[in-house]
Amino acid sequence: MARAFNTSLLKAYFGDAATKDNDFGYHWLPRIDGKHGTYQTMMNMADGLVEGYLVFGQNPAVSSINGKLHRKAFRTAKWMVVRDKEMIETANFWRNSPEHETGEVTAEDIGTEVFYLPAAAHVEKAGSFTQTQRMVQFREKAVEPPGDAQSELDFFFQLGQRLRERLAGSTDPRDRALLNMTWDYASAADPLRADPEAVLGEINGYYLTGERAGQPLDKFVDMKDDGSTSGGCWIYAGVYAGGVNHAAKRTPAKSPTDPAPDWGWIWPANRRVLYNRASADPQGRPWSERKKYVWWDEAAGQWTSTGDVVDFPATLRPDFVADPAAQGAGALCGTDAFIMQDDGKAWLFAPSGVVDGPLPAHYEAQESRVANPLYNVQSSPSRGLYSRSDNLQTPPVGSDGSQVYPFTFTTYRVTEQHGAGGKSRWVPYLAELQPEQFCEVSPELAELRRLEHGGWATIITPRSAIEARVLVTERMKARTVDGRQFHQIGLPFHFANYGEGAEVTGDSANDLIGVTLEPNASIQQAKVTACDIQPGRRPRGRALTQFVAAYRERAGITAETGMDRVLVPGEPERDFDPTGVQGGPCAEDDTTAEKPQGA
Template identity: 35%
Template structure:
């Protein structure tokens, strides 16, 4: 989230699209209820199904899954055509005025530089014109036809309300009503918040779905505002923490990136991470990258990381590919190239796409280790559970080691929620049986590996034997010790760079915040964005002070919000060019003539003068981007692409199938149903239900009572057409697999008319498996295609094709 859960109470308009907050985030949804009840805020829901969120919405509009970009670019087009633009904001705080290189163009669904063979772009033209002064060229009048604004205007012009209706199946009057309600928030005193989740991410163009809304929010001037922002509702109590800490194959903590094969030494690595400002006076905060990186290396390897060995740069793995994401891992297993798999708090047999491929892949492993508080399906992938897991154990040689771990309520530590709040928690119960906490398990594995490397040498022992492991009990580092390491400490006295007589931290002290980080090896910090969470003031994550001066919703003394306890990102943009709040009733910070001050920690240097330094300090431009240059694989503007399996061809680019830059493995392409397939005529989507949390709560009796058995949802029209009755059994199959389920026939799903043709939607919730208290069932992943988002490889779970028929029901 750019903002926080508590800030949603400040909004005038909530749009829930690409998510179902009332269903999947019922506790956070309370802030929507507050905004509605106390401010008279309105709620719009755009979804293929009439959801629980829709049940309390002021306006609901249906949309075909996988067409969000067409819808949102349609809204942007509407705002431009009807002059519903927060012009002062757009001109000052976005790159609307930046001139784009001459070669860049978009035609027939493709941007300049496409290589069909590689399914990738040469992105060299996706860039600004750089002037002789080394800065990007701008035209503040927006008259230049090559400026971002004019390119955008042209790019979105095809998404007329009529085109939106044809692609999305959203009736034109409903689309126009939504567009009108949204466009009103272009006023500086009206603010919209966007709440989204996996309904946007789980597509082959998930990142661009989110970008489309981010662009709309910039055009309306809603980023950095109280009650505004782009608010990703994280699906797990600590999934924000997972990304922050860099648990992705290509990331290091704090959104630093792992080196690639081509970056053989530290200076080469740093050469593309200098982030020189693209406009005069800009902070371009990533210029401090080296400080974050060196401090991380010091946290990893302590005294063994020295200036002489480039702070142990050689000990970091170097990527030969863009990333080893979950899909690639299973592809490699399936090819027999990955033979061991550690599965910590993860149940891929139900969470990854194309279940049959997963079972085949896991069956080829030499060993599988699972660390989980629950008896997961993945741990039992080899066990026959009739039709629910139809395998022959005698044919599977994989050795499975199950390590029972504690659950969050049985151990101490912090969880980072959607609001970026690191909240400390204490054990509420004792773990059952032999369950051990993850720290202990990881430490045991490390200690044994280290011992083996010491004794036997091996190919490359250095990163393991030199790993800094200075914990009071090396066999079980405590949560506090690890948290302190993430915050960072001074190894030598750290002085203020502006005033060298001022000491920021004495040697051995915890660092106050990331501003104290140095690139000479005198500081250590496990995750720079978390710095400040556990400083000399103590454990700030454990703070439980609910005071909130003037009820702004900031709650600045509750827990710790990264970065720097800032509650609303880009809050400098809540004030105009001169530093006065756009809306005095929504003041966050203000320029008082000498410095920035207010309710929140300023997201800018406190003395950076307004008019000189732009509010988007992480960008070298100092402004936000409507055009993302070469930073995304699939284009600097979003464009409508159909899902890889779609009931409809691409109406704006008929020759393009799926997202042209999405990675597709060879064997998987043949497993996609063809466009407008007669064999698989129905558009399926998958989702959560409020009664359950993923595949966990089916192990709990109470949750199993509240939603006992797997089902699929279909419209009354489709039920009538196929002779399906509510509560009866159905067989649903895709090109990759099949499931059996109870049918729930509902008015909440209606056939959509897309380009004149009815599209039936089938909804498939995801909470059942073959272990636990609830009735045995299937998950949607038995059906879903093995393809992910072009940028981050999140699987396309939200849009795929199936067929359905009534059946007599499984033989008992």
């Protein structure tokens, strides 16, 4: 089916321009030439390799780790487009930022041209969205957006129209992909606006030839590799079957055990529970009669269910044994419930699909202060490490200098704030509930570092230092590992000081964290970061950069030394005191001290 899925995708992209003679336009697709995730893009931008950046619904100056690296990248770009409801930090970086406060940059030094465009809120736009449990739901527009604010869909639709108009008549081969793309999403009521159901229909796919030409696909198995079907994404085939917007359905469950098949639509094929054949035993009988979900109906000669779509070949008997020489779906036995796996089995041993397979193994985080208790390799050998002067790491545990950053902190959310704060820090009611950045520490750590509940503390890493109000709480526990006590600190990551008009202030926790990425999806390692904590407010101005640099110097951190050293078998580990550093150049705890710029 892979060829059918890909051919249908190309037909959705390029329509009549995609033919068998030109491989359905495959050569118009861009080629993958390396990793281009968020952090790789930021580092490339900081190095002058990315000239422009579009930011929609994100605030990476606050939400992404190593905020200083991000702001450096923004200052290096030629242009940025930021669409948001508020003047968030990512839009305002050229005018106000931590680097402005320290004197490292001025607005006049920054050549990036920033286009700030007002965005529609979620109640001001219609369209489909997919939740993490695979459910697609369609949202109707409640009110019109104010002024020039518009939805992402309308913005991209009009941008595409303008680009195609500018390139009309071009003979440059690189422009063919854009000119050949289908772009027929205009609303019947307003040709300048896109119809979100037209987009959903294209994603679903259509029959292009035969008696049903022009009708939406019913299911993904109808996709063909001969150009007779289109489909923007095979897993969504069926969401618009029969010309009905199934994502807009709102029929609730009839009972606690009803899978509610007519509430929204779930990919693929509206299957509410994936691999639901596994709810029956090898003979096809429900494991529990009271909780039966899918079972083999011998009289009907097929699988049946309580209301869900059976995620298994409908007539494949539970006692069927496949020919060992069979391939593809024909190799499935009647007991192979996990049909998307090569062998139909659930995997603990994963021979393919993950970079760090085939078995799960425990590694400590890059900046963990605890030695790996299982073996001498401290952190995952396949993690993404980036040795850069703007991404310095603490010395590895047990090595010289690691005692300068003896503690760890983790980041998390609070109920009253959302993500990087773009939707919540501008709301007065929420500001009253969570008005400023704070850190949670255990009573033992508070005593060790002379931290007072309600007072100020400064948290320091090789990247930066921030200040936060102290919350002494039993929620944070000191851990004893191998006879030593290790302390953890808690920091919410919603806060920042440099947006315009925000009701809530506070230094950004993500400024403290260096970029280390897991190997499969380049997910940031943000939950364990080595640090020190001292009582009092952080220094201001250039004194802050000098303060952070002094810590790095004491730890012996440079672009070469501030990265990882993998211990080899037989190499002795050095002993160290995890509570080694006492004192520091922080100001005394003074709640009347001058507030930072932008607070």
